[in-house]
Amino acid sequence: MADVKLTNVKKIYSNNVEVLKDINLDIKQGEFIVFVGPSGCGKSTLLRMISGLEDISAGTLEIDGVVVNDVPPALRGIAMVFQSYALYPHMTVYDNMAFSLQIAKVSKADIDQQVRKAADMLQLTPYLDRLPKALSGGQRQRVAIGRAIVRRPKVFLFDEPLSNLDAALRVATRMEIANLKDSMPDSTMIYVTHDQVEAMTLADRIVLLSGGDIEQVGSPLDLYEHPANVFVAKFIGSPAMNIVPCRIEQTGAQTLVSLSASASIQTPIVTESSEQAKPAFFGIRPEDLVVVSAEQESLFSGEVSFVESLGEATLLYVKIPGADDMVIAKQAGTLNIKRGDKVYLSAPAEKMHLFDEHEQSYLRKG
Amino acid sequence: MGQLASALVTMILGVMGCAAYFYGSNFLLDKIFPTKSGAAADVARNLRVANNIRPWLFLGPAVLLLTFYLFYPVIDSIRLSFYGRSGEDFVGLANYKWLFSSDEFYESFRNNMLWLIVVPTAATFFGLIIATMTDRIWWGNIAKSLIFMPMAISFVGASVIWKFIYDFRTGGEDQIGLLNALVVFFGGEPQTWLTIPIWNNFFLMVILIWIQTGFAMVILSAALRGIPDETIEAAVLDGANGFQIFYKIMVPQIWGTIAVVWTTITILVLKVFDIVLAMTNAQWGTQVLANQMFSWMFNGGGDFGRGAVIALVIMVLVIPIMVWNIRRANAEMEGR
Amino acid sequence: MITSSKRTPLTFLVHATVLFLVIIWTIPTAGLFISSIRDKNQLSTSGWWTALSTSEQRLVARAHEPKKQVQEGDRFVIRGNLFEGSAGEVTKFGSSSLRPDEFDVGTVAELKKGETLQVMENGDYAFSSPVEWKGSRGDRIFYTAETPPRFTLENYREVLNAEGLGKSFINSLTVTIPATIIPILVAAFAAYALAWMRFPGRALLVAAVVGLLVVPLQMSLIPLLKTYNLIGEFFGVGSKTYVGIWLAHTGFGLPLAIYLLRNYIVGLPREIIESARVDGASDFDIFRKIVLPLSFPALASFAIFQFLWVWNDLLIAMVFLGNDADHMVLTGQLRELLGSRGGNWEILTASAFITIIIPLCVFFGLQRYLVRGLLAGSVK
Known part of the structure; x- marks a missing residue:
């Protein structure tokens, strides 16, 4: 089975820079895994190590139960779709797709059959005789995918395949990739992106990396609803989660925290008594905040610094006394609130997040 | 016309000889250390050996020519500058x-x-x-x-x-x-x-x-x-x-x-x-x-x-x- | 794009200056070409810029040698035609270089010792003397003529056959073509290795290539000449062979070739090469099937460079191929002619034009690649 297993994998460059620290990951056959993270987090390096284009400094990589650290890329049973598509500009679409099979000395008839099948699947048949430069961006992307398909790999690797496309095409191609996955349920796919929307929409499981470490592995909704730390909380979701420094006043089943200003908040989060009086971070997503009237119970109140009307929603940037960063509240539709107005914000208790002084999440009850 | 023909033949031989080296040496390398099929461990080993040898197959002629035509002459010119007209007797700084x-x-x-x-x-x-x-x-x-x-x-x-x-x-x-x-x-x-x-x-x-x-x-x-x-x-x-x-x-x-x-x-x-x-x-x-x-x-x-x-x-x-x-x-x- | 506000006066100045410079830069070559197709007598007596005019020319011709004299009565007469068949119209003539317009055409000029000279309008002349003409050379006749412009390929015919330029032309080709192709092959492989293969010492090699880029050829000549002599003795073939000069040109051209091609090849998209590697191609496959076809512009640039350089080279050919007639290349031949036929401009101009015509064709035909190569080699 085409499982991919990484055990204590490290990447250290010759100048002793450690770009991947200690990666352990189990990818099951048929999974669609997305590596996501800010640029420089090591996600592309990790993918390239799986592909065999980068050496593995330490640890083992198994594909299908075989350690493949020293196996050349072509024999690992993988295929890769590059960010720039990497089509061979001097070869026709047909030859581009046939290249790997020709290198592997597959018979002409077999090559022809495979290429035509893949072209058919990707609606590329009319373009087989064209050169890449005569194709549109989306078509080139499909050729790159087709080139991967004809190799019948156990594992597909995608390195930011959509980032060179314009916004509209990106959505369309994203759906095509999702369809591709559905039509090949047995193939494992590993997909690298810096775009959280791609990660959320495509992934069975997301691997969120930062600074050479895995921050969290889980399903998209898991990461959204139960971020393991402040980094994940801020990375997933847009606008990012509001994080406000606070102090733990009372531990137990219902932790009471106080913001630096007078306000204190009762959260349904369990903390040990040892956490008493420690600094912490209170988190709430902008879309979970609601504007309430002055009389109602609220979490924060403050003066509106900016109003961004997006049409389908309105973003309020609220200056809270005692907090350095402004709190953002996302409200559906348009609101009759102006800059300088005082607003009161509230949120349902079950949407609250609390992180300890090391920015790790406290477990939420229930 | 005879001159033209012999010139053509020399030209073709010269160019072919050069091309033959590159094809031949790489073909031999692939034959001795096959990397496109066989057991994974063998392939990995062969690949490593081939990857260490191949750059020098590619560079070999260039390095030889550069050494012979440019590097060695510079050194030898320095030596000759201390020698006499035929280049055989040492004359110091004369x-x-x-x-x-x-x-x-x-x-x-x-x-x-x-x-x-x-x-x-x-x-x-x-x-x-x-x-x-x-x-x-x-x-x-x-x-x-x-x-x-x-x-x-x-x-x-x-x-x-x-x-x-x-x-x-x-x-x-x-x-x-x-x-x-x-x-x-x-x-x-x-x-x-x-x-x-x-x-x-x-x-x-x-x-x-x-x-x-x-x-x-x-x-x-x-x-x-x-x-x-x-x-x-x-x-x-x-x-x-x-x-x-x-x-x-x-x-x-x-x-x-x-x-x-x-x-x-x-x-x-x-x-x-x-x-x-x-x-x-x-x-x-x-x-x-x-x-x-x-x-x-x-x-x-x-x-x-x-x-x-x-x-x-x-x-x-x-x-x-x-x-x-x-x-x-x-x-x-x-x-x- | 700039100073659109004051276009008129400045732009006019720019046009005029550029035109002036272009004329200065092209006139020398134009003069050479026009001279090479002029009649050799006209060429040696009047500037090429008068080639199209029929204006007066002061010319000199030599009468037939004394053995062609005939006795007419008591006088000995030498007859002939100044133009020797071509058209022209004599207006004045004389017998001394100081006074070429001493006599009007048709008059019988009385010279020293009873000799007379008559020159007719159509160029017919008659030297007559009471005693027999002596010596082996004819006297000179100075005359002013209105000659129509005359263009001819005679000069070319002469240099290609009699002066051995045809043979040199083939020698030059024999030297140039392999000396262009071999370094390309050798350098392309080396450039790929230096750009995309990983091995110890790579950075050092690149630095060495850059360093060797400027080593003066002169450094190499003496040691190489000694080595060539040794090798030649060993194989008993003499030190001056075509193989020897091909390799010499290859060696001397390699630093630039490797530098230029490496700069290009290292700029090819990394992902394309990685993609080929994932597709199972070995370095040799990648080089042959991906890099070589994609590097065509750079290969073409260098090919033009090397072609021009080898074709125009004098030094290496003189040292490694020698000066004997069988191996002489065009530049060597031309320089030989400059020494031996220094005054014969009809020979020199035609020969020079033959040596520069091929490079000029290459230049104008493939200028685009040449420029691209220059830029790749320098602007970095």
């Missing part, structure tokens, strides 16, 4: 002593310095001026092409062309050399230009300037076009006039390229010998180092020791540029 007491050396050294100052300066200057102006007119490309043309002409060919211009006819005969014809037209006395001391050097330099200006122009023109339009537009808005824009905005931005053009021509000047040999045969005080070296190498059976000493002088003059180039290349490699 060649150096001879060199520094020889009037001819001072003459050629002085001339070389003149060449080094005048030619790169003039060629770069004209190149820059022409590049700037041709970029603004619709027939600029045709003009560039014509000014670039001498680049394709050999130094000997250029020498014939210019010797014809400097031609001198005695007495009342019509001057058929353009320069003397012009002088006569404006009421002057025709001259034998190539025999006037000191000045004749400049008449020879004109030839190289004529050839090299096109080179400077092409490169500087590309650099000028690489200047972001915004900086020029900003200068226009700031009220700068055409010349101010040129000197204060454009030239500083292509300073690096100007330096490259300058050094490239400088190196060429140091090696120039064909023009002097063909135009004056180094008479009338026009000797230069490269030609002096050439004559010591061959005239009167040749004196390898003295020839090598002169070659070393040229080499020493080139070394600063070499160091600068290597530094630049290294900085650029790290940038990648």
Whole structure:
């Protein structure tokens, strides 16, 4: 089975820079895994190590139960779709797709059959005789995918395949990739992106990396609803989660925290008594905040610094006394609130997040 | 026809031999260490071995040729400079002593310095001026092409062309050399230009300037076009006039390229010998180092020791540029 | 793009200056070409810029040698035609270089010792003397003529056959073509290795190539000449062979070739090469099937460089191929002619034009690649 297993994998460059620290990951056959993270987090390096284009400094990589650290890329049973598509500009679409099979000395008839099948699947048949430069961006992307398909790999690797496309095409191609996955349920796919929307929409499981470490592995909704730390909380979701420094006043089943200003908040989060009086971070997503009237119970109140009307929603940037960063509240539709107005914000208790002084999440009850 | 046929055969054999090496050696490597099939462990090992060997298959001929034709001769020239005319008896510093007491050396050294100052300066200057102006007119490309043309002409060919211009006819005969014809037209006395001391050097330099200006122009023109339009537009808005824009905005931005053009021509000047040999045969005080070296190498059976000493002088003059180039290349490699 | 506000006066100045410079730069070559197709007598007596005019020319011709004299009565007469068949119209003539317009055409000029000279308008002349003409050379006749412009390929015919330029032309080709192709092959492989293969010492090798880029050829000549002599003795083939000069040109051209091609190849998209590697191609496959076809512009640039350089080279050919007639290349031949036929401009101009015609064709045909190569080699 085409499982991919990484055990204590490290990447250290010759100048002793450690770009991947200690990666352990189990990818099951048929999974669609997305590596996501800010640029420089090591996600592309990790993918390239799986592909065999980068050496593995330490640890083992198994594909299908075989350690493949020293196996050349072509024999690992993988295929890769590059960010720039990497089509061979001097070869026709047909030859581009046939290249790997020709290198592997597959018979002409077999090559022809495979290429035509893949072209058919990707609606590329009319373009087989064209050169890449005569194709549109989306078509080139499909050729790159087709080139991967004809190799019948156990594992597909995608390195930011959509980032060179314009916004509209990106959505369309994203759906095509999702369809591709559905039509090949047995193939494992590993997909690298810096775009959280791609990660959320495509992934069975997301691997969120930062600074050479895995921050969290889980399903998209898991990461959204139960971020393991402040980094994940801020990375997933847009606008990012509001994080406000606070102090733990009372531990137990219902932790009471106080913001630096007078306000204190009762959260349904369990903390040990040892956490008493420690600094912490209170988190709430902008879309979970609601504007309430002055009389109602609220979490924060403050003066509106900016109003961004997006049409389908309105973003309020609220200056809270005692907090350095402004709190953002996302409200559906348009609101009759102006800059300088005082607003009161509230949120349902079950949407609250609390992180300890090391920015790790406290477990939420229930 | 016989000559043509044998020339063709030699050509084909030469080229095929070279191609056969690359195909053959790589084919052998793939046969001995197969990497496209077999057990994974074998393949991994074979691949590692092949990956260690293959760069040297690719580089082998180049490294050998560079060593034999450039690296070893530099070392051997240094050795030979301490040896006598046949290169067999050790003479210590005698060649150096001879060199520094020889009037001819001072003459050629002085001339070389003149060449080094005048030619790169003039060629770069004209190149820059022409590049700037041709970029603004619709027939600029045709003009560039014509000014670039001498680049394709050999130094000997250029020498014939210019010797014809400097031609001198005695007495009342019509001057058929353009320069003397012009002088006569404006009421002057025709001259034998190539025999006037000191000045004749400049008449020879004109030839190289004529050839090299096109080179400077092409490169500087590309650099000028690489200047972001915004900086020029900003200068226009700031009220700068055409010349101010040129000197204060454009030239500083292509300073690096100007330096490259300058050094490239400088190196060429140091090696120039064909023009002097063909135009004056180094008479009338026009000797230069490269030609002096050439004559010591061959005239009167040749004196390898003295020839090598002169070659070393040229080499020493080139070394600063070499160091600068290597530094630049290294900085650029790290940038990648 | 600049100073659109004051277009008119400045633009006019620019046009005028560029035109002036272009004329200065092209006139020498134009003069050479026009001269090479002029009649050799006209060429040696009048500037090429008068080639199209029929204006007066002061010419000189030599009468037939004394052995062609015939006795007419008591006088010995030498007859002939100044133009030797071509058209022209004599207006004045004389017997001394100081006074070429001493006599009007048709008059019988009385010279020293009772000799007379008559020159007719159509160029017919008659030298007559009371005593027998002596000596082996005819006397000179100076005359002023209105000759129509005359263009001819005679000069070319002469240099190609009699002066051995045809043979040199083939020699030049024999030297140039392999000396262009071999370094390309060798350098392309090396450039790929230096750009995309990983091995110890790579950075050092790149630095070495850059360093060797400027090593003056002169350094190499003496040691190589010695080695060539040794090798030649060992194989008993002489030191001056085509293989020897091909390799010499290859060696000397390699630093630039490797530098130029490496700069280009290292700029090819990394992902394309990685993609080929994932597709299972070995380095040799990648080089042959991906890099070589994609590097065509750079290969073409260098090919043009090397072609021009080898074709125009004099030094290496003189040292490694020698000066004997069988191996002489065009540049060597031309320089030989400059020495031996220094005054014969009809020979020199035609020969020079033959040596520069091929490079000029290459230049104008493939200028685009040449420029691209220059830029790749320098602007970095």
